[in-house]
Amino acid sequence: MKRHGKKLAAAALGVLCLILLSGCHGSKEQAAFTVPEESDTSRQYELTFWAKNDTNINQTEIYKQAIADFQELYPNITVNLRLYTNYGDIYNDVITNISTGTTPNVCITYPDHIATYMTGDNVVVPLDELFTDEKYGLAGSEVLFDSPSQNEIVPEFLEECYMAGHYYAVPYMRSTEACYINKDYVEALGYTIPDILTWEFIWEVSEAAAEKNADGTFKLNGGEVLLPFIYKSTDNMMIQMLQQLGAGYSTEKGDIQIFNDTTEEILYTVAAHTKSGAFSTFSISGYPANFLNAGQCVFAIDSTAGATWMGSDAPLVDIAEVSLADFETEVRPVPQFDPEHPQMISQGPSVCVFNKEDPQEVLASWLFTQYLLTNEVQIAYAQTEGYVPVTLKAQNSEEYQDYLSREGEDDNTYYDVKIKASKLLLDHMDDTFTTPVFNGSVSLRNAAGQLIEEVTKSTRRKETVDDAYMGNLYAEIQALYHLNEFGGPSEGKVDLGPLPGTAKILLAALTFAWVCILLYLAVSVQKSKKKEKRNI
Amino acid sequence: MKKCLCAALVLSMTLALAGCAGGQADTTTEAETTEESAAVETEETAAEETAEEAAPAEVMTHEEYMAAEIDSQVTVESYVQATQSWWEDEGQGKITVYAQSEDGAYFFYELACTEEDAAKLVPGTKIRVTGYKAEWSGEVEVMDGTFEFVEDGEEFIAEPVDVTEMLGTDELINHQNEFVSFTGMTVEPAQEGSDAAFLYSYDGSGTDGDDLYFNASYNGQTYTFTIESYLCDNTTDVYSAVKELQVGDVIDMQGYLYWYEGVNPHITYVGPTA
Numbered sequence: 059m060k061r062h063g064k065k066l067a068a069a070a071l072g073v074l075c076l077i078l079l080s081g082c083h084g085s086k087e088q089a090a091f092t093v094p095e096e097s098d099t100s101r102q103y104e105l106t107f108w109a110k111n112d113t114n115i116n117q118t119e120i121y122k123q124a125i126a127d128f129q130e131l132y133p134n135i136t137v138n139l140r141l142y143t144n145y146g147d148i149y150n151d152v153i154t155n156i157s158t159g160t161t162p163n164v165c166i167t168y169p170d171h172i173a174t175y176m177t178g179d180n181v182v183v184p185l186d187e188l189f190t191d192e193k194y195g196l197a198g199s200e201v202l203f204d205s206p207s208q209n210e211i212v213p214e215f216l217e218e219c220y221m222a223g224h225y226y227a228v229p230y231m232r233s234t235e236a237c238y239i240n241k242d243y244v245e246a247l248g249y250t251i252p253d254i255l256t257w258e259f260i261w262e263v264s265e266a267a268a269e270k271n272a273d274g275t276f277k278l279n280g281g282e283v284l285l286p287f288i289y290k291s292t293d294n295m296m297i298q299m300l301q302q303l304g305a306g307y308s309t310e311k312g313d314i315q316i317f318n319d320t321t322e323e324i325l326y327t328v329a330a331h332t333k334s335g336a337f338s339t340f341s342i343s344g345y346p347a348n349f350l351n352a353g354q355c356v357f358a359i360d361s362t363a364g365a366t367w368m369g370s371d372a373p374l375v376d377i378a379e380v381s382l383a384d385f386e387t388e389v390r391p392v393p394q395f396d397p398e399h400p401q402m403i404s405q406g407p408s409v410c411v412f413n414k415e416d417p418q419e420v421l422a423s424w425l426f427t428q429y430l431l432t433n434e435v436q437i438a439y440a441q442t443e444g445y446v447p448v449t450l451k452a453q454n455s456e457e458y459q460d461y462l463s464r465e466g467e468d469d470n471t472y473y474d475v476k477i478k479a480s481k482l483l484l485d486h487m488d489d490t491f492t493t494p495v496f497n498g499s500v501s502l503r504n505a506a507g508q509l510i511e512e513v514t515k516s517t518r519r520k521e522t523v524d525d526a527y528m529g530n531l532y533a534e535i536q537a538l539y540h541l542n543e544f545g546g547p548s549e550g551k552v553d554l555g556p557l558p559g560t561a562k563i564l565l566a567a568l569t570f571a572w573v574c575i576l577l578y579l580a581v582s583v584q585k586s587k588k589k590e591k592r593n594i
Numbered sequence: 595m596k597k598c599l600c601a602a603l604v605l606s607m608t609l610a611l612a613g614c615a616g617g618q619a620d621t622t623t624e625a626e627t628t629e630e631s632a633a634v635e636t637e638e639t640a641a642e643e644t645a646e647e648a649a650p651a652e653v654m655t656h657e658e659y660m661a662a663e664i665d666s667q668v669t670v671e672s673y674v675q676a677t678q679s680w681w682e683d684e685g686q687g688k689i690t691v692y693a694q695s696e697d698g699a700y701f702f703y704e705l706a707c708t709e710e711d712a713a714k715l716v717p718g719t720k721i722r723v724t725g726y727k728a729e730w731s732g733e734v735e736v737m738d739g740t741f742e743f744v745e746d747g748e749e750f751i752a753e754p755v756d757v758t759e760m761l762g763t764d765e766l767i768n769h770q771n772e773f774v775s776f777t778g779m780t781v782e783p784a785q786e787g788s789d790a791a792f793l794y795s796y797d798g799s800g801t802d803g804d805d806l807y808f809n810a811s812y813n814g815q816t817y818t819f820t821i822e823s824y825l826c827d828n829t830t831d832v833y834s835a836v837k838e839l840q841v842g843d844v845i846d847m848q849g850y851l852y853w854y855e856g857v858n859p860h861i862t863y864v865g866p867t868a
Binding site for chain 2: 520
C-alpha cells in the first residue's frame, strides 16, 4: 500500500504565492455568484467532481452510483469523477488549478483547505443564498430528489463549514479518532479497560507492555516486535491533548499559540515514553492497524474512518494472513486528561463548490452537491467505514438505525469494530471540537504533528531532549512552517522587558510637548473669549 | 508667551529627537556588543563546524550498514539507479532514491534535495548519503537524509539479479532494494473471480494515474507486483504495458525489491517472456 500521509501537502507558502501571483498577473477576476432565478435545463452542463476515497472500493462504487442516479434525475448534467486517495493531493491540485482558472466544479475537501482556496477572489462559492433559495435550496421546491433541509444537517457539523461570515461548504461525512485496543493484552497485563481511557492509563499499560525478557523478546507477546502504543495522526494527538488541557493552539483569527509550556510538557512526556519503547508513530514505524493485527501493538489510535482495517477479523487487511493474531478488539474514544469531560476532534470531508463564469453551471454544481446529502448517499457511504452521516435525516432513518443495530452480524457490512467506531462518534457528538480555520491553519496543523514526530525521532536516535533542544525545535518548526507569517508568535502577551531609558525620555518629551500644545490652546481660547467680551 | 511656548516645544522636540538619536546610539552599541558576542560564538561554532567537516562521518560498507542499529546515524556511498518524482513539502525539496553499489542496495526515503540537484540524480550517479537507518513496515531505508555528489568519475548501473527462484523463500529478503528480475511468470487475475489482470490501487478503488497492482504466479504460487506511480507514472511504457496485460500472459519483469509487510516489488519493466 502507498505510504499515504507522507507525500502530502505542498508548501502552504508556495500555494499562497501561486494564488497571489495569479492575482497579480492579470488573471481574470471572477464575478461573485448570484443564484439564477430558474435552472436552464435546455442546456447541457459537464461538471468535474474531485472526490477522496479511503482506498476503499466500496466508496468508489458509491460515488459512481450517486453520479449515475443524479444524472438520471438531471439528464442535462454530466458529472465526471476524479478520484484521489488523500486530501493533500486534492489540495495541491486545487491550488494549481486556481491559478490557471481550471478548478473542479465540486470538490471534497477540508475546511482548513478552503480557507486557503478563499485567498483568491470569488473562487469558492458562498452557499448561504443557495441554502435558502426557495426553488433550488436545501429541500427546495424545484429540487428533484429528497434533499435535507438546513435544519436537518447536524448543526455542529454545518458550523465547521462556516468561515468569514458565510457557509463555504457542506459537511459530507464525519469521523473522529478512536483507540483500537487489543483487549487480551490489556487483561493479560492485569488491567481492565475503562469506558473512557485516560492518558495516565494508556501510558501505564504501555510501559508495562514494553517490558522485555532477558533474551530481548517482549514478555507480552514473546516476539521481537511490540509497539505498545502507536498513533497515526500526531497532529491530532497534539491538538487534542492541548484542547483537553485548555492550552493554546491558535486563536480564531490565526494567532499562533502552540509554542507554549504545555506543549513542551506534552513533548517531554512523549520523549519519556518513546525512550522506554512504549510509543511510536505511523510516520516512523508504519500503519497502526498492521501492528495491531499482527499482535504487535496494544493501543492503536487512528480515525474511525479506518475501522475496517482494525482487528483480527477486519475486512481489510494489509499483512499476510499467517501474520494475523487472534484477539478481541475494543474501541474507545481517544485518551482524556479529564474523563468526566471528554474532548475529541471532529474531522471528515466537506464539499465545496467552485465559482464559474456561468451561474447556471454553478447551480448545477450545487444541485449535485446537495444530492450528496441525500439519505441514499449518506447512509451508503457511512457504512463503508466508521463514518457518521452528516444529516439528522439520515442518522434517524430506519435504514441507518437498522444498520447500527446489527453490529457484529458479519465481518463485512456489519463488522462490529466499524459500527462501534461509528457509535463512538454518535455518542460523543457534543464532545467534539474543531480547530480554527484560517489561511495558514494547514501549516499549523502540520507543525503540531511535526513537533511530536521530531521529539520521537530524536529520542529514538538517542539525542538529548532538554530545554535547549526544545528551544531549537520551536524555532525550527516555526521557521519551517512559516508560522510567523500567519499569526502572532506565541501564547498570550509577550513580555518584552522594561522600556529602555531612551524610550522613556522620548515618551516624556512627547508628553511634555503635548501638554505645552494643550496649554497653548487653552490660553488661546481664554484670550479670544476676553476679546469677544471686550467687543460686546 | 508664544515665544516661551515655542521654545518649550522646540526643546521638547529636541529632547525627543535626542532621545531617538540616543536610542539609536545605544542600540547600535548594544547591537555591536551583541554582534561581537555573536561573532565570537559564530567563530567558535564555525571552528567546531570546520573540525566536524574535517572529520566527516566514516562511510560504511553495505555490510556495516546492514549491521547498524535502527535509528542510528549512517553514512553510505552508492549509485543512483532510479528516483521517484521530486516534490516540495513546506518549501523543502525531497526525493526518494533507489540506489545500488556492487555490495548491496539502498532505499533513500525522501532525501533533502533541491529541484536542481534532483535533475542531476540520473542513473549511475554516485552520491554520499548521511541519514538515519529506519525500518518502515519491513522496508529498511535511510530517512531524514542529506546527500552530496561524489565526483570521482565512477559510475555504476546494476544488472538485474534474477530472483524468481527465491520467491517465497527466506533468501529473498537478502536482496531487499536491489534491482532484480522475474522471468517466466504467468499473469493471474488481479482479484478472485475477476478477469481483470490489474487494478488501479490495491483494491481497484483508484483511477488512471494511481499505482497499478497485478498478480503473477510461478510454480503454483501467486505474488503481487506494483507499478509505483511516483516511480513510473501513467506516461511510462511499463504503466502502459501493465494496462495491456491479459490473464495467462507469460511475462518477464524487472524492478526494485521494495518491501511493504512482505515483498512488494516496484516494477519498472514488463514484457513477454524471452
